[in-house]
Amino acid sequence: MIGTLLSGDLPRxxxxxxxxxxxxLGLALAPFLFPGVRSVDTAARISIFIVLVASYDLLLGYAGxxxxxxxxxxxxxxxxxxxxLQAMGRGWDAVLIGTLAGAGTAAAIALVIGLFSLRVRAIFFAMITLAVASAVGVLVSQLSGLTGGxxxxxIQIPRELTPAFKFGGELWGVKLNGKLLAYYLVFGTxxxxFLLMLRIVNSPFGRTLLAVRENDFRAEAIGYPVVRYRTAATCLSAAIAALAGALYALWLRYVGPETVLSMELMIxxxxxxxxxxxxTIWGAVIGATLFVIAQNYLQEVMGWASAATEGVPLLPNLLDPDRWLLWLGLLFVLSVYFFPAGIVGRLRAGKWNDPK
Amino acid sequence: MTLLETRDLTVRFGGHVAVDAVTCAFKAGELTAIVGPNGAGKTTYFNLISGQIPATAGEVLLVGKSLAGLSVSARARAGIGRAFQLTNLFPNLSVRENLRLVMQQKAGIGFAMFSTASAHRAVLERANEVLKTVRLAQKAEFLVKELSHGDQRKLEVGMLIALDPKVYMFDEPTAGMSADEAPVVLDLIRDLKARPDRAILLVEHKMDVIARLADRIIVLHNGALVDDGPPAEVIASDVVQEAYMGKALDLV
Structure with a gap:
């Protein structure tokens, strides 16, 4: 049962x-284990970023x-x-249509970019995506009448997802309201x-992507139209990223260029x-969880450490919460240095890309 | 029956004519060795047939149908199969997975996204059969990059056997193999020869191999077809004697 659900791709x-x-378990029970606006918000972000990161890995890690x-x-x-939601009002129909329209648009743009540039060298595709992404970023901030610049x-989300909507008293000290529903909508979706992507990467299609990544010349020679596979992977990955984006907008009840389009987010x-x-799709779970937690709580830990080391020369300054980016950067350099195949790659002891 | 035909097949790189109006037909059940000195255009001729390089002029026909405009993968699906001179596999995938990928393509399920690859038992079984055929069953789980050169050559031939095209093209299949490993590959090719519905093209330098396997030899020199006939005749001919004795050819 679990094997089928996980498509036979066990953590090993x-x-x-x-x-x-x-x-x-942490994510599934977050509202009950870590009640509090901030911790539940972190859990929702982790869930969304797992999907976003996994969809990017589908492209980068699997299709190369x-x-x-x-x-x-x-x-x-x-x-x-x-x-x-703005145009149609706060209904579920608007949520559904908006989500599908977003995913469809994303896939269509990916298709056009893919057909134009996946034929040629990989670096060209990367450049085109950079150009298109910048153009869209500028467009969104300039079309302020439509996008708010x-x-x-x-945004107004359906009432059932807001704290104002109550459907009972309390369960284990947690208020049963729309915010809880919103969290479980995010988590469930x-x-x-995630399980869908795990299935896709272990499907014949996913195996073909690995072959294309490994040796596109030979993949073509044994009969796989490489450009079509690359384009399909790009569209799929774009559509799933768009679904993650829709969840993010619903959760935050806000969209803005800084939150969903910035280059920092890409990095x-x-x-x-x-x-x-x-x-490995599992990598997305570990990567997103560690990163989002570090992003949200490193400053606090540092504030505490800074206070604890008061009186020691230099250390409190180094540990000042304002320097959290320095430490985050340092953590990444070290993790990439010590785990070049990623944490999951390291834990799987070098077997990370050999599908059995 | 003629399976493959090239008509005035030509490719120019700038002023250099690498393959010069080669017209030749290859019949089912026949193994044709293609010989000629280095730089004669043998591999380029292969590249033109399998579609890696577009022809400047002329055409390639498979069972009477022109392959013009077809991509490499479309030609592979149509029945042109190619093994490479320099081993060209999926190095970080297992031996079995390399063969399974070929079988998966033939089963036409490359775009299946919602079933796991391992659920397609028949594809896996067929890959396992080829593993046995090329005597790599013991090393099925090895990554290709962990294999010895000789085993990689065997897998290279295995990939083609798995694809089972109408036209098999081998480019120096035993290059760099030790004397006790080469016979395995040559036996595999001889077994293929027994099949009356396949044509085999073999680029080879070793005369003993050619003498053992070939039904026919064609000779390329400076991109042009200069001789064509049964092995005994061609080997005895002046052209080949001179080419392989290291003397300069004087064909004009």
Missing amino acids: SRILTALLVVIF IVSFAHTMFFGIGAYGVALT EDGLN ALVL DILLMVVIGGMG
């Missing part, structure tokens, strides 16, 4: 299994395609839902999308893929 490492079970447009697809999904848009995604381990 005890420590990794333990980590994944802890993360799964470098793209800088992944946040653009994420943004298209987010704006898709936001704009539709740099300020973004606050993310879980389904964050890249880092999460590399830290977790490229070429």
Whole structure:
């Protein structure tokens, strides 16, 4: 049963299994285990980023395609839902239509970019995605009448997803309200999308992508039309990123260029893929969880450490919460240095990309 | 029956004519050795047939149908199969997975996304059969990059056997293999020869191999077809004697 659900792609490492079970339980029970606005928000972000990072890994780790447009697809999904909700009012129909429209648009743009540039050298595709992503970023901030420009848009989501909607008293001290439903919408959708991607990478299609990544020349020579496979992977990855974007917009009840389209976000995604381990969807779980937690709580830990070391020369300054980016950077350099195949790759002891 | 035909097949790189109006037909059940000195255009001729290089002029026909405009993968699916001179496999995948990928393509399930690859038992079984045929069953789980050169050559031939095209093209299949390993590959090719519905093209330098396997020899020199006939005749001919004795050819 579990084997089927996980498409036969088991973690193949005890420590990794333990980590994944802890993360799964943590996310599944987050509102009850860690009540509090901030911790539940972190859990929702982790769920969404797992999907986003896994969809990027589908492209980078499996198909071997470098793209800088992944946040653009994420943004298209987010704006898709936001704009539709604005135009049609706060109904579920708007959510559904907006989500599908966002995913469809993302896949269509990916198709056009893919057909134009996947034929030629890989670096060309990367450049095109960079150009298109920048263009879309500029467009979104300039078309302020439609998109709210740099300020973004606050959106009205269906009432059932807001704290104002109550459907009972309390369960284990947690209020049963729309926010809880919203969390489980995010978690459930993310879980389904994750399992779907796990299935895709272990399907004949996923195996073909690995072959294309390994040796596109030979893949073509044994009869696989490489460009079509690359394009399909790009579209699929774009559509899933857009779905993650739609979830993010619903969760935050806000979209803005800084939150869903920025270059920093693109680099964050890249880092999460590399830290977790490229070429394994499990890597996305580890990478996204570590990264989002570090991003949200490193400052606090440092504030505490800084206060604790007061009186010692230099240390409190180094540990000042304002320097958190320095430490985050240092953590990444070290993790990439010590785990070149990512944490999952390391835990699987070098067997990370050999599908059995 | 003629399976493969090239008509005035030509490719120019700038001013250099690498393959010069080669017209030749290859019949089913026949193994044709293609010989000629280095730089004669043998591998380029292969590249033109399998589609890696577009022809400047002329055409390739498979069972009477022109392959013009077809991509490499479309030609592979149509029945042109190619093994490479320099081993060209999927180095970080297992031996079994390399063969399974070929079988998966033939089963036409490359785009199947919602079933696991291992659920397609028949594809896996067929890959296992080829593993046995090329005597690599013991090393099925090895990554290709962990294999010895000789085993990689065997797998290279195995990939083609798995694809089972109408036209088999081997480019120096035993290059760099030790004397006790080469016979395995040559036996495999001889077994293929027994099949009356396949044509085999073999680029080879070793005369003993050619003498053992070939039904016919064609000679390329400076891109042009200069001789064509049964092995005994061609080997005895002046052209081949001179080419392989290291003397300069004077064909004009």
